[in-house]
Amino acid sequence: MAEKKKAVTEKEAATTCACQKVRMAARAVTRAYDRALRPSGLRSTQFSILVAASVAEGIPLHRLAEILGLERTSLTRNLAAIEREGLIQVTSVDGRTRSVLLTPVGSARLKQALPLWAQAQQTLRARVGEKDWPILDHSLAKLKEVA
Amino acid sequence: MAEKKKAVTEKEAATTCACQKVRMAARAVTRAYDRALRPSGLRSTQFSILVAASVAEGIPLHRLAEILGLERTSLTRNLAAIEREGLIQVTSVDGRTRSVLLTPVGSARLKQALPLWAQAQQTLRARVGEKDWPILDHSLAKLKEVA
DNA sequence: CCCAGAACAGTGTATGTACACTCTTTCATT
DNA sequence: AATGAAAGAGTGTACATACACTGTTCTGGG
Numbered sequence: 072m073a074e075k076k077k078a079v080t081e082k083e084a085a086t087t088c089a090c091q092k093v094r095m096a097a098r099a100v101t102r103a104y105d106r107a108l109r110p111s112g113l114r115s116t117q118f119s120i121l122v123a124a125s126v127a128e129g130i131p132l133h134r135l136a137e138i139l140g141l142e143r144t145s146l147t148r149n150l151a152a153i154e155r156e157g158l159i160q161v162t163s164v165d166g167r168t169r170s171v172l173l174t175p176v177g178s179a180r181l182k183q184a185l186p187l188w189a190q191a192q193q194t195l196r197a198r199v200g201e202k203d204w205p206i207l208d209h210s211l212a213k214l215k216e217v218a
Numbered sequence: 219m220a221e222k223k224k225a226v227t228e229k230e231a232a233t234t235c236a237c238q239k240v241r242m243a244a245r246a247v248t249r250a251y252d253r254a255l256r257p258s259g260l261r262s263t264q265f266s267i268l269v270a271a272s273v274a275e276g277i278p279l280h281r282l283a284e285i286l287g288l289e290r291t292s293l294t295r296n297l298a299a300i301e302r303e304g305l306i307q308v309t310s311v312d313g314r315t316r317s318v319l320l321t322p323v324g325s326a327r328l329k330q331a332l333p334l335w336a337q338a339q340q341t342l343r344a345r346v347g348e349k350d351w352p353i354l355d356h357s358l359a360k361l362k363e364v365a
Numbered sequence: 366c367c368c369a370g371a372a373c374a375g376t377g378t379a380t381g382t383a384c385a386c387t388c389t390t391t392c393a394t395t
Numbered sequence: 396a397a398t399g400a401a402a403g404a405g406t407g408t409a410c411a412t413a414c415a416c417t418g419t420t421c422t423g424g425g
Contacts, residue, residue, distance in 0.1 A: 081328065084336075089343070090251040090262050090339075091286075092359070093240065096361040097240045102365070102413075116382095117380090119237070132403080133402085141383095143403085145383060148381070167403045185225075198365075218345075278373075288412080289413050291375075295411070313421070314421065369422100369425105372422095376418095377417095378415090382410080386408105389404085394399090395398090
């Protein structure tokens, strides 16, 4: 006996959509971190890229994109802006493989940004609460893993 | 006695940054929902806007932006594309206040998209697991609230 | 009635994101 | 060595996001 499937309603989508929720959260958090990082002249994404490039210097671009959870082609575009500013240099490893190097200017900028980041992170963490923080961390990791 | 504050390291930022994590999760989820919605011709954001406009029809644009957790000016831009496609109509409530109305075409498109959304949502939910799903929901709500 | 300020919305500019497609280089196989 | 597949990366196009700034309309106090 085929059961009648309940039709999905607009209201349900409006109140439960996980995509909407995670995007909304990401926008809010990004606005906060961007504001905090502003004195450094870096946006959240640029900060993330510099940090990753600093920790994993010399790895191929497609690996860096993978680490950052970014489409490879999105990374290419993001790199253009910070390369224009002289913070990084994209160099050829071999004829087809390229990788990111931090310039001294980029390193200095990152050093300047780190305390600003720490402040934003600490503020958010305090507001989320020590109890919920690791739960949040786990939730986001899970989401990324299964999506 | 002033304690020496430990300097923040690149490594710490790389592994713990909540902004990076929530953005990464949002990108992954968005890619999945966009893929699922593709047959409808709607992107995740457009779907969210249509859903919200359908549920809260007639409210001022700045209120709609607030509901969606979007900057008002971002909403303006997002509306342009779906208005161009004839899915909505932005109408004047009074000289300065405007609001969104779904066109019949927009309503039909939304009806077509709803089952696709439900499928994506259900798939994600199954992968996250019934136990973690409400926790995730709470985490994202909290994040948005405090950021 | 007038007008100053608040409320509401749009633009200019810049960055972020991704898919489809293309280009070049490497590498394994013959 | 020739070559075709696979690997690595860039471009074209379109949409998403937000801040700073601008323009317009309403509204209350005089």
